[in-house]
Amino acid sequence: MVDAVVSVFLDKLFIALQEHSRIVTEFKDQFDRLKGELLLMQSFLRDADRLKRKNQTVSTITVRLQELVFEAEDILADCRVRSNEDEVSTTCLKCFPPSNLPFHYQTGRRLREINEEITVIKQNISSYLGVTVFPPMGSAEEHGHEMSRWSSPVYDHTQVVGLEADTHKLKEWLFEANNGLLAIGIVGMGGLGKTTTAQKVFNDREVENHFDRRMWVSVSQTFTEEQIMRSMLKHLGDASVGDDRGELLRKINQYLQGQRYLIVMDDVWRENGDWWQRIRHGLPKGNGGSVIITTRIEKVARKMGVTEARIHWPKFLSENDSWLLFRKVAFAASGGECGYPELESVGMEIVEKCKGLPLAIKAVGGIMLCKLPYYDEWRRIAENFREELAENDDSVMVSLQLSYDELPSYLKSCFLCFSLYPEDCVITKEQLLHWWIGEGFVPVRNGRLTTVAAEDCFSGLTNRCLVEVVDKTHNGIVYTCKIHDMVRDLLIKMVKDDESNGASSRHLGLRSDIDPRRLHTNSKLRALLSTTKTGEVNKFTLAVAKKFSICRYLRVLDLSKSIFETHLASLLDQIGLLQHLTYLSLSNTHPLVQLPPPLEKLNNLEILDASYCHNLKILPSFITTLEKLTILDVSYCGSLEYFPKGLGRLSNLQELLGFRPARSNQLEGCCISELKSLIQLRKLELRLARGDEIGDDEVNVLLHLQQLQFLTISCFDSHGGDLVAKMDNLCPPQQLHELRLNFFPGEMSPTWLNPISLPMLRYLSICSGNMAKMNERFWGTATCVWKIEGLMLESLSDLEGEWAAVHQAMPSLRIVTVSWCPKLESFPIEDAGFRGGVWKKEEQRI
Known part of the structure; x- marks a missing residue:
């Protein structure tokens, strides 16, 4: 939308002009003029989205203005890239190299044309629409930069009003189910709260205890039977890749045999109920199984087997x-x-x-x-x-x-x-x-x-x-x-209205059924993103993959959850042409063994996500030259041996996930001491396996990270007892907000895990490992207790402790999650007891 587009462009223009890069400076007069005209129009632009719904002229004008601003932003991006290249390729500071002369001429001419057309648009707004577009200089800019009053979570979406009677009635129906499959319908207009009512029942503690299995399926208007069954199996813990419909239904039946189960089919539209009858026929009967259907159409509920006596019509709120x-x-x-x-x-x-x-x-x-x-x-x-x-x-x-x-x-x-x-x-x-x-x-x-x-x-x-x-x-x-x-x-x-008035598409969702021509014919694309639903993967042909490099103005390329017909690295051999790329995700792609060498050319890259690439063994050394990186994520890359030396040069890093330091004999690898240069680091995930990954002079490295808020230390597949001793000295900074310890190898908690060393810690998670006791310092003193609000203890079969001691040390606790910790005693969990070694209630809100 035009005011959003203008706002983003003005922010980027302000930053570019502050950089004083040479080629941008060459066009400073034109960019300043453009900035001035847009600032003058911002008062009008803030109301443009509302006005254009009522005035076709406004709609046409704003869409044209939006296209011009997009083009100006592309020109600005080209200027910044050229400036960077120019600094590397020439020492001339007063004239353009010969190769830049055509670019200089064409850019200057086009900027003048854009400015002239925007001036005409501004005049048209005043003349034809009677709208004032001349606020005092500066006021529009200041107003445009105002931040939201609330920028942190305030409203709790779990709160509901007026559903007590509805919930009670639906629960009574569910608890009466015996033979066959009980079908309940929640029917009403959009926005009346059908899904909220179903969620309230689905998450009710008594309902949770009553049913052995619960499945929630969101049914879109374009669903297939396979998608429905795969969603059901996902809730049953089965990925079911490659099975046909018959095999999927047989698996569902096997999982539910002898079980009392509840299925919610949310937001069903299709009046033809044959698809449901085929699924229903394959479900086991006779154990009190139930299905809740939410729909706007009563006929849909009837077709799915709901009787009139079991249709619930939510009422308008009083x-x-x-x-x-x-x-x-x-x-x-x-x-x-x-x-x-x-x-x-x-x-x-x-x-x-x-x-x-x-x-x-x-x-x-x-x-x-x-x-x-x-x-x-x-x-x-x-x-x-x-x-x-x-x-x-x-x-x-x-x-x-x-x-x-x-x-x-x-x-x-x-x-x-x-x-x-x-x-x-x-x-x-x-x-x-x-x-x-x-x-x-x-x-x-x-x-x-x-x-x-x-x-x-x-x-x-x-x-x-x-x-x-x-x-x-x-x-x-x-x-x-x-x-x-x-x-x-x-x-x-809103998007279709803009497109009908001539707006170009600059964002595209990547799905397996994408037509390669949509990439070939749209050189203006800014973002290509994987938009698969949960449990799905993209399967791309060579024809689609080779079109990515055509979109030279791409800022965002997300290929996550994708499978390619051929080796991924060879398909990305032209990715270096995408000089404007700032975000690249290769997460969970197959098969990715190494990052493609052309990545080295992406000097504007800010986010690189290669998480869940299980075959990725090594990161290339050129990663350390991508100085604009703010997020580097290689978490859950089990084959990755270490990071390359020189990581400390990435001083803009704010998130580093999956960091594996080199051992003492891996001379080309990055030592943990390099982390102390990453002073903007806010989130860090460490993978440690051996004691020699931490040098004797490196134990205080984390104390240098004064921005660090979230720390995860995972010791999966650890070797040697010296790692415990080294970790005992690896003290995090005092301002840490959240700490996760996974697979901790020691029997005693680290000495630094205490309320004096970590006075600002709010959330603590300890999962798996050998921990059996807490160090004496963990319990604090009479005058120094934990400020922890959330505690998670999971799969700690040897950990001993009593709730009274925990509550005394952590009086601010609001959320406790405990599972597979059989030696913990007296924790305040409803119906306390064990079911197969798991607390009957895994989460308790106090």
Whole structure:
């Protein structure tokens, strides 16, 4: 969208002009003129998305402006690349080398043409639309750089309102199931809370105890029977790659034989129920098995075997419940309490217009959460809501549109990325954050790290209830998400409206069925990303793979979860031509044995993800020359022997995952002492196996990392008792926020694992290994206790301890996750006891 595109370009232009690179400086007058014209228009551009829905002229003008800004950004990127090349290839500082003369001429001419056309657009806005585009200089820029009021997680999406009676009724139906397969339908319009109701029942503690197996299947409008069955098997712990439909169904039957199971088929649209009848016929019966179907169409539920007596129709929220839900979102920071009497009447007016629809209430509540509590601001939102409803009485879509309109421009860029993913796709937060950083969508202010700023952008969208959390770690960190199908409908409509007015496609989702011509005919592409659903892989032909290098303006190339017909390295032999590439993901690709040598030419690369490449044995030495790298991820690369010497030169690294230091006899490898140069490192994952990977003079290296917040130390397949002694001296910095110890080889916890050495630690995870006791210092003192809020202990068969001692040492504990720790006693877990060596309840929220 145009205001988002302009905002991103202005940020990049500001940075480029600050660098004083020679070729950019040659065109400084033209870039300054362009910057001035766009700044003058920003006041109009902030309302352009709303205005163009009502005025075709505005729509045509803004799309053309957007295309011009995209082209100017490509020119700027070319200038910066040429400047870097020029510094290497010539010592001439006052004239262009002969090879740059055509580029200089063509670039100057095209920038002048773009400036002239943008000037005409600005004049047209004033003349034809009567819109003022001349705010005082500086005010638009300052407003454009304002950050969200809440950039950290505030609203807890697990909170629901008004579902107690619904949950009770559905649970009674489930517990009555006996013979056959009980089918329950939850039927109602979009945004009424069908999925939320089903989730509430699915995650209920009594329901969890009642059923041996539970499966949640998101059913898209374009599903296949195979996809449904693979999703069911995934919940049963089976990847099932390559099986046909008959074999898939036989496996499901085997897993469920003699089991009481619950299946949720969420958001079913297809009225032809034959697909379900074939699956249902293959399911075992007679043990109280049940299926819950959520759908907008009653006929669908009937076709899937739901009787009238077992159809639940969620009701609109009552006036009191509507106001309660709104308060829980809009005033989440104060526990749902308003605290501003002058805002209550405006808030109630807004809630009334939502007509009891939970999705609409949460969307407008999310808007207000991120606004300052000023009466005029709330009144403005209420008036906009009223005006939009006058033209469209669909309160859900209007509230979602209003929520989008009120987003800061940088969040609009981030939010629109979700339109690329297929319906009901579960998306990893990591891929989104890397994409946003790679394309420059993340605004970096006052020296903030880009990874931190990207996290804030994600929280900004979840707080507004535009993005739904799917999975979180034990300490509450989100790692997968999705969007409601009505949110996706809104995004798709906005994108299609722009395309119908001449906007070019610059982002493409990579799927196995992609047509190679879509790559060949679109040289303007900025991002190509794997957008497979969970459990799927991409299978690419040679014809598709060789088209990647045609897209010379690519910033983002994500090939994760892909299988190629031939050796991957040979397919990427032209990747060095992608000089603008900032994010490359080869995660979980097959077969990847080594990184392709042309990667050395990617001087702008900021993120390199080669995680889960199990055959990757060595990292090339040129990795240490990619000085702009901020994220390097080679986690879960079991064959990787060590990192190359010189890693300490990558001073911009903020995340280093899967780091394996060299042993004393591996002279070409990187020693752990090089880490002390990585002063911006925020997240570190260490793989240690032998004591000689840590030199006697290297034990204090982690203390130099004053930005380090997250540390993981994994000692899988460790050898030799000297590693324990070395690790006992490898003390992390005091500001550490989260610590994970995996496969720790010692029987006693490290001496530095105590509340005095790690006073700011909030989350501790210890999984697998030989640990049997905690060092005496672990328990702290009467005046010094842990501030830990989340504790995870897993697969520690020898670990002894009592809950009373843990609770005394960690009085701030909120979340405890314990499994396969048979010698722990008296932990406060409901129905405490063992089932096959596992606590009956693995997680307890205190």
